[in-house]
Amino acid sequence: MPLAETSSGTLAYSDQGTGPVVVLLHATLHDRTDYTDVAAALARRYRVIAVDWPGHGDSPAPAQPLSAVLLADVLEQFVSVLELRDAVVVGNSVGGFAACRLALAQPSRVAGLVLVNGSGFTPWTPASRAFCALMGHPGTIGAVFRGLVPLYMQATTVKDRDVAARVLARARTRAGRQTAASLWRSFPDPAADLRPLAGGITSPTLITWGARDRTLRPSWGRAMHHAISDSAYVEFDTGHLPFTSDLQGWLGVVEPFLERVLARD
Template sequence: MSAADRYIPTELGTLRVRVTGTGPAMLLWPSLLMDHTLWDAQVAHFSARFTTIAVDPPGHGASTPLDRPFTFEQCAQGVGRILDTLEIERAHIVGNSWGAMIGATFCALYPERVLTAVLMNGTASPAGVRQRLEYGALLVLARILGGFRGPLTRSALDAFLGPTTMRTRPEAVEHVRKTVRANDIRSVRHAVRSVVPQRPDQRQLLARISTPTLIIGGSEDSTFPPAEVEEMARAVPGAELSIMAGAAHLLAVEVPDAVNTLIDDFLGRHRPSR
């Protein structure tokens, strides 16, 4: 299946998106420190039936580096700009962590643009004191070292991947390590600040979501443990919830086949009426 890269101007810079396949649109937004390749297995699986749009989010991958923080509303506007540029009226929204939060924001603010939502490893809650301190220290050390090197890469792996993946999925570990180390700390520090210490409490906003929504967590996710994912699911009216055993914060690359099966089942039960 052929793929084409598009470079789309938004308020948060030009975003590179990889468009593959034909059919109903499926937009995929990854986690902090990840790029569109987080979704390689999903693109390979779904692009025979869907137009997959895998995003390099602001400040990541081949998108324009960030020079300031942002709001979740600005990110949601960026999703709308992508769809407008590609002349897509409605899309299935799939997001991981940062992508789950932006997907939820987009669903709440622009319900007429959404077919269904799959929100993975996300939260609706503001960052706690410990998480703010941990990520603040991570940014300081990364700035001193000039990037994610040595022990900082290990810290990111520990935050994103659980013991099962670290022990049994070397290809997933290497994928995450390589992507984390490729980040420009001068750019991604603005994203980290926006998504962690400055993250809003979205629980009231998520109560406005009216589209079919599947929320997925990982049993070994230390960043957003199952209880936090469950709280997010309670905030979304009628949301379905699934906690995947033996995986952590980057389910799409840790257990891609299981994720694809879960999404297939969800989409099969929520076919759009138009």
């Protein structure tokens, strides 16, 4: 398992295949193994790199509290360490926020974006801010995730259920609760709101959305589509991870996009 050293800590990642680069980024309390089947399929044509965020999977926890903005900073450092350019970055949930931030900060490193029920475009209200503040307590994570994970996963496949079980197991640990709480506290930070910056995203973007997710509304995905000028939007009858619920359907949309933006000379 390769490791990358950044100023924000050590990142574990997988690296398979050769060719144009695809980077895979996961959600809070998830890990890179969410993408095992995706990576296996794409590695036939591409170099596929799947990252464990700090404090997730095989990556140790960072010295400072995690936040959405910190993950975006870590991603910038990671692609610099690996000298990646012209990559398609696939980001699920908070991974989608980090992917967009990279496209804004270092557009030469991003050939395209695939956002999967991504964050950063939430219309904040007093109620949603209060919910994030509540979720910012580790004790709340332990209690609420038992109901929250089924709500957003909407598991229908064996892979869905495996992912949900891993997330719930992490939420039962002290480290997992602290990690999730720290990230949830950070979500309403103005620096994590991409809406005012969306016009600066010039990378071709494919937005894929699991419409049965009960935590991230499809209307937010459509708003993301309208905000990013060069974007397409596709809904799936799935939960938060269309690529584990409907792998072939999701690949059927994503692979033509990759072919277009990563076309070899």
